[in-house]
Amino acid sequence: MADIRPILSTLRRHKTASALIVLEIALSCAIICNAVFLITTRLERIDRPSGLAETELVRVNMAGIGRNDNAEALAREDLAALRAIPGVKAATLTNQIPYGNSSWNSSVNLEPEQQNPTMNASVYLGGEQLLETFGLRLVAGRDFNTDEYVDWEALDAPGSEVEIPSAIISRTAAERLFPGESAVGKSIYSWGENAIKVVGVVEHLIRPNENGGPSEVQLSIMLPVRVPFGNYVLRTEPDRRVEVLKAAVSTLNQVNPSRVLLDDDTFIEVRDEYYRQDKAMAWLLVAVIIGLLVVTALGIVGLASFWVAQRTKQIGVRRALGATRGQVLRYFQTENFLLATLGIVIGMALAYGINLALMERYELARLPAIYLPVGAVALWLLGQVAVFGPARRAAAVPPAVATRSV
Known part of the structure; x- marks a missing residue:
């Protein structure tokens, strides 16, 4: 504590340099706290469970089948051929897939004449x-029975009276619709006016896109509707995905050579493409953080080196009066700690200000308080490491040499 007074006196004589380093630390603190928070949110978004056996899936999307006069028959022929491929555990044709950026959505109600929907969900159709x-992992109920499937063309025909008898919903949707109750056996109203019975609940089933934001991303339902369009999805062993994917494309071309291949990839590739911008943003923010830390460290080193050169005589006098190397070293570390503390306090206020601006413009979540002490500790440590070299050089100056300096 005895060093505090002379340190404060010295800093008052170097107001401009002190203010610059405090400002640099404050800006670094504010930006780094928000950048780390943004990286965390991006990583959490990337790590969201889809519910699917991602490492076992491939998909093929071909154009032309929907324009065929006998599309349903062709779809059945396609699926029979795909399921016969060696290594295929199961295959289906579905209107959309997670991370596919499609928008098959529907309101879901609990009453037939309900004006305001209980929720909006993404709808997966498949045979x-x-x-x-x-x-998908069932956490309640069962899979669809064979007699519950209906054909798209019959359902979509003008004046159709075909009803969808059942649905499987995600657990998040079940909790939204029937909080604190079992959803199995309950009725919902979504497609058409008839009640649809919930027969099963799956643990996770993510939307194909970000409609509704993070709180809505797991609101999905599945309906037993055979569609003659969309994505062929095949499940196989992880190490046979490439082999099965090539065989699937070849098989579909043999069934109907007139179609055009739009997409053929593993589900991991689909997911990677969907999150490509999130990963790029995370790496960009990492680069920004590293750049800020390097610039801040260089600023501290430069200022400390300048002050050591300016105070050579002062250091020599202190050494001549009995100050040890450890005391000189501690003097500069304490000085840096005081500047860093002031900069961190200002930076915390700036961090919240930046976060509030991001919340208003980009609907970002509030910055958790835990990021502030983490950022503070990181900058304190950075400051101590950065000042150690110049301070050590100052402490190593012999008293006799220092006192002869002008």
Whole structure:
């Protein structure tokens, strides 16, 4: 504590240099806290569970089948051929896939004449083996029965009276619709005016896109509707995905050579493409953080070196009066700690200000308080490491040489 007074006196004589280093630390603190928070949110977004057996899935999307006069028959022929490929555990044709950026959505109600929907959900349509192919885990209820499947063309025909008898919903949707109750056996109203019975609940089933934001991303339902369009999805062993994917494309071309291949990839590739911008943003923010830390460290080193050169005589006098090397070293470390503390306090206020601006413009979540002490500790440590070299050189100056300096 005895060093505090002379340190403060010295800093008052170097107001401009002190203010610059405090400002640099404050800006670094504010930006780094928010950057780390943004990186964390991006990583949490990337790590969200889809519910699917991602490492076992491949998909093929071909154009032309929907324009065929006998599309449903062709779809059945396609699926029979795909399921016969060696290594295929299950195969289905579905209107959309997670991370596919499609927008098959529907309001879901609890009453037939309900004006304001209880929720909006993403709708997955598919025939037999949809649940098995996706690899979804049932946490309640059962899979669709064979007699519950209906054909798209019959359902979509003008004046159709075909009803969808059942649905499987995600656990998040079940909790939203029936909080504190079992959803199995309950009725919902979504497609058409008839009640649809919930027969199963899966642990996770993510939307194909970000409609509704993070709180809505797991609101999904599955309906037993055979569609003659969309994505062929095949499930196989992880080490046979490439082999099965090539065989699937070849098989579909043999069934109908007139179609055009739009996409053929593993589900891991689909997911990687979906999160490509998130990963790029995370790496960009990492580079920004590293750059700020380097610039801040260089600023501290430069200022400390300048002050050591300016105070050579002062250091020599202190050494001549009995100050040890450890005391000189501690003097500069304490000085840096005081400047860093002031900069960190200002930086925390700036961090919250930046976060509030981001919340208003980009609907970002509030910055958790835990990021502030973490940023503070990181900058304190950075400051001590950066000042150690110049301070050690100052402490190593012999008293006799120092006192002869002008």
